[in-house]
Amino acid sequence: MAAVRFTLPGTHLSVSGLVAVAAVTLPGLQRWIMARRENRVLALLLVLWFAGQVASSLCADVPVVEAVLNALVFPTLVGVGAFVLSRLAHGSTSRVVGLAVLASAAYCVFLTISPTGYFEQDPWKYGLGVPSTIICFAAVGTLRRRGHPAAALLLVAGLAALHLFLGFRSLAAICVVALAVLIARRPDRRLTIGRAALTACVCLFALWLCATAYSVVVERGWLGQEQYDKQHYQSQVQGGYLVASRPEMMMSAELITEQPLLGRGADVVVSPQERQDVVMELYERGVNISLGQQRRLFDNGTNSHSLALASWIRGGVLGFLPWLFILLMLYRTVLRRWQLRDQLLYPLAIFMTLLLTWDFFFSPWAPGYEIVLGIAWSVVLAVGHPNQPDRTDS
Numbered sequence: 031m032a033a034v035r036f037t038l039p040g041t042h043l044s045v046s047g048l049v050a051v052a053a054v055t056l057p058g059l060q061r062w063i064m065a066r067r068e069n070r071v072l073a074l075l076l077v078l079w080f081a082g083q084v085a086s087s088l089c090a091d092v093p094v095v096e097a098v099l100n101a102l103v104f105p106t107l108v109g110v111g112a113f114v115l116s117r118l119a120h121g122s123t124s125r126v127v128g129l130a131v132l133a134s135a136a137y138c139v140f141l142t143i144s145p146t147g148y149f150e151q152d153p154w155k156y157g158l159g160v161p162s163t164i165i166c167f168a169a170v171g172t173l174r175r176r177g178h179p180a181a182a183l184l185l186v187a188g189l190a191a192l193h194l195f196l197g198f199r200s201l202a203a204i205c206v207v208a209l210a211v212l213i214a215r216r217p218d219r220r221l222t223i224g225r226a227a228l229t230a231c232v233c234l235f236a237l238w239l240c241a242t243a244y245s246v247v248v249e250r251g252w253l254g255q256e257q258y259d260k261q262h263y264q265s266q267v268q269g270g271y272l273v274a275s276r277p278e279m280m281m282s283a284e285l286i287t288e289q290p291l292l293g294r295g296a297d298v299v300v301s302p303q304e305r306q307d308v309v310m311e312l313y314e315r316g317v318n319i320s321l322g323q324q325r326r327l328f329d330n331g332t333n334s335h336s337l338a339l340a341s342w343i344r345g346g347v348l349g350f351l352p353w354l355f356i357l358l359m360l361y362r363t364v365l366r367r368w369q370l371r372d373q374l375l376y377p378l379a380i381f382m383t384l385l386l387t388w389d390f391f392f393s394p395w396a397p398g399y400e401i402v403l404g405i406a407w408s409v410v411l412a413v414g415h416p417n418q419p420d421r422t423d424s
Contacts, residue, residue, distance in 0.1 A: 062117050066411060068359055072112065075352040076105040079341065082293065082348030090295030100296035104341065104395070108352065111400030112407035119408045123375045126412045127168045130378060130405045134161035137401045146397065155198045156396075163189060163201060163381065164405065167208075170377040182377070183212060194244060197257060200392070203240055204384045208377070210236035217368035217376045226365075276392055277317050278335035281308045281327055285334075285343050293346030300328045338390040353390045356403070359410045360386060372413045379413065382406040 063073045080101050087097035115133060119126045141149055141157040148156035166189055173182040186209040193202035214232040215225065247253055248261040284304050285294060305328050312319050319327075327333050334340040341349030360383040368376055386406055389399075 058117060059113060062113055068410060069116075071355060072352065072407075073109065075348075075355055076109050078348045079345055079352050080105045083296065083341075083345030086293035086345050087295035087297070089292060090297060092295050092297055097296060101345070105352070107400045108403055111402075111404035113404075115401075115404030116408040116411050119412055121412050123372055123412050126405075126408045127171060127374055127378065129408065131165050131168050133401050133405060134164040137161040137398050140398050144397070152197070154196045159193065159196070159198050159201055160385065160402065163193075163205070164378070164402075167378045167381040170212075171374045174377065175374050183209060186212065186377075190240070194240075194247070195253065197253070199244065200388055201385075202244075203237060204381065204388060206236045206240040207233050207384055208380045211364075211380050212377060217373055218370065220367050221365050276335055277312050277319060278327060278333055279339075279392075280311050282334040282336060282339040282343060284308050284311075286339065289346070290342075291346050293342065293344055293349060296344055298343060333394070335394050336391050337393065337395055340394065356406065356410075357383075357387060357390060360406060363410050363413050366413070368413070375409055375413060378405075379409045382409055 063069050083101035084097050087101060088094065092100075115129055119129055138158055138161050141153075141161075145153075146156065166185060170182045170185055173179070173185065186205055190202045190205035190209065193199070193205060210233045211229060214229045215221070219225070245261065248257050251258060281300070281304075284307055285298070285300070288304065305324070308327075309319060309324065334343060338350050338353035341353065343349075360379070364379050364383050382402075382405065385402070389402075
């Protein structure tokens with residue numbers, strides 16, 4: 031039977047493919063959901079997200095079949111990604127590290143054989159950078175476990191420099207903050223208020239140092255004319271780099287403010303007044319938005335450039351809750367007192383927490399991103415679970 035296909039912003043998916051994945055994983059789905067409270071909460075939030083987006087689309091006069099199919103896609107991808115990888119890991123920290131490496135390598139292969147236009151433009155920033163860094167942070171955990179902490183820190187510092195040189199500024203900053211956390215905090219000690227404040231101060235200092243070093247390097251022309259022009263323009267914008275590089279935030283804020291509870295449905299239409307308000311707000315902040323950029327932002331729905339905010343716009347506040355819950359679980363994992371048997375995962379947990387914090391608010395969905403979510407959820411379930419010890423230590 032031919033696959034029925036439908037289109038969402040930034041993704042082309044086969045309904046029959048999703049049905050096949052569901053059929054393969056269904057036998058263990060109930061056991062997975064009932065095994066841990068975290069799984070039950072995540073499953074419930076994904077169902078509510080689906081229901082919320084269906085309701086939002088129906089209120090926006092989207093046909094029923096289209097509303098259901100569009101609402102099904104992302105909750106299903108998130109659920110399948112989290113379910114498959116965490117089920118394969120069985121709560122073993124060593125197995126989570128191994129799966130993270132294998133899945134990230136497979137992700138690199140997938141991006142290479144099925145490249146997007148952005149990937150062809152910049153393969154590192156729009157594809158290979160994130161999975162390669164996941165593999166490196168798995169290596170960082172191994173180095174620390176084998177008694178080579180200095181080599182582990184040098185690897186993270188080298189990653190930050192590499193990302194900066196290749197123009198992947200956000201990932202460079204994430205590596206710098208991860209490096210600061212690895213230096214400032216011992217995971218085997220309870221996190222007191224004083225230690226938390228010290229870690230936060232070290233992270234802020236590391237970010238300031240990174241931004242200063244980047245400005246100096248760019249001003250001297252070491253990263254090329256394109257990086258120089260981008261830095262010079264964005265430094266003049268009111269609100270700094272974030273507003274200049276993510277003008278989509280203004281549009282997202284406008285649409286969420288107009289309809290915060292129910293959302294706008296799958297076929298988001300921006301009214302002329304909303305469009306004008308966003309353009310004027312950006313102009314007042316010094317962001318020069320061309321006609322081509324306006325088409326990118328407003329035509330064919332909306333380009334919010336944010337996983338969490340896009341879900342909120344299309345499905346109301348229920349679409350935002352799963353992303354928030356995953357982040358809370360990651361931060362709880364990082365901030366806990368780590369047992370010795372879990373510490374192989376500590377560097378990877380830090381990186382995944384920082385990466386998903388950035389992605390959920392400032393990055394769009396990318397093909398294959400469910401792999402990244404699956405790795406993150408596997409980390410959450412593996413750490414500190416006494417009923418599923420690390421098989422390598424038993």
